[in-house]
Amino acid sequence: MSEKSIEFDYCDQLVADFEKVCEHPIKSKSSVYYTGVDLGTACVVIAVLDENKRPVAGAYRYADVVRDGMVVDYIGAVQIVRELKQQIEEQLGIEELIYAAGAIPPGTDTLDGGAVKNVIQGAGFECTNLLDEANAANNVLCMKNGAVVDIGGGTTGISILKDGEVVNVVDEPTGGTHFSLVISGAYGKSFEEAELYKRNPKNHRELTPVIKPTIEKVASIISNHIQGYQVDEISLVGGTCCFTGIEDIIEKKTGVFTRKPKNPMFVTPLGIALGCKQEDEL
Numbered sequence: 001m002s003e004k005s006i007e008f009d010y011c012d013q014l015v016a017d018f019e020k021v022c023e024h025p026i027k028s029k030s031s032v033y034y035t036g037v038d039l040g041t042a043c044v045v046i047a048v049l050d051e052n053k054r055p056v057a058g059a060y061r062y063a064d065v066v067r068d069g070m071v072v073d074y075i076g077a078v079q080i081v082r083e084l085k086q087q088i089e090e091q092l093g094i095e096e097l098i099y100a101a102g103a104i105p106p107g108t109d110t111l112d113g114g115a116v117k118n119v120i121q122g123a124g125f126e127c128t129n130l131l132d133e134a135n136a137a138n139n140v141l142c143m144k145n146g147a148v149v150d151i152g153g154g155t156t157g158i159s160i161l162k163d164g165e166v167v168n169v170v171d172e173p174t175g176g177t178h179f180s181l182v183i184s185g186a187y188g189k190s191f192e193e194a195e196l197y198k199r200n201p202k203n204h205r206e207l208t209p210v211i212k213p214t215i216e217k218v219a220s221i222i223s224n225h226i227q228g229y230q231v232d233e234i235s236l237v238g239g240t241c242c243f244t245g246i247e248d249i250i251e252k253k254t255g256v257f258t259r260k261p262k263n264p265m266f267v268t269p270l271g272i273a274l275g276c277k278q279e280d281e282l
Helices: 009-023 074-092 109-122 133-141 176-187 191-199 201-226 246-254 264-274
Strands: 034-039 043-049 055-062 099-104 126-132 146-151 155-162 165-173 233-237 257-259
Touching (some): 009 055, 009 133, 009 264, 034 074, 034 109, 034 264, 043 074, 055 074, 055 264, 074 109, 099 109, 099 133, 109 126, 133 155, 133 165, 133 233, 146 201, 155 201, 165 201, 176 191, 176 201, 201 246, 233 246
Parallel strands (some): 034 099, 146 233
Antiparallel strands (some): 034 043, 146 155
């Protein structure tokens, strides 16, 4: 691993605070609550921040309502978001969460932005902002230069930053779903069994040789899209990046210093919540 370092102090603290409030919500009085709704391929996550943009509650549920960054089960997605919303409202002891933001893979706004907004509104929120996933993640990472790579269930989204500004975004199919398909074939497990097996960190060392070629494919996608740009650092986020050692494989393949926060699964939903407003920006 490189001797360079990306400072994730703010990110890691925010994620740690969020993990705590998922278990023990904070019933503090707040003039407004900002909600981030992350419709992931493998997991739907809701993050709630108070008026000071600090985590006060959160909930998540593994689901199969989105594939390759596209909503494929609209009714199911609305139902899950509505149920998680009601759960959090009860935990906080408030009448209603009003404002929410959502996110989509980079460059797919014309394809699925409307569906994501409709899911959020269908669940009872006012959808006040829609971000691309990698940009949302950078609300938490606070990177100025380099690449933010969001490896989700179905796709890998890449945002290249220069002086804090996004200069290129791209989204390619390949993500955690493909890891699970490889594991399913190698072990003779169903897809659902492979998903559960992959999520257990105790199995990661054993699984690394099995899915390494797929991780290297993700690394090749990253390499192809950062060509021509000055990218000295890569930050990984997304649930798939929870796989132990994925950053080392990607760094070796790309030749670019690569690191991930302590829990990359919650970075994007928190970034979405940070992008939530009280007025519609869409």
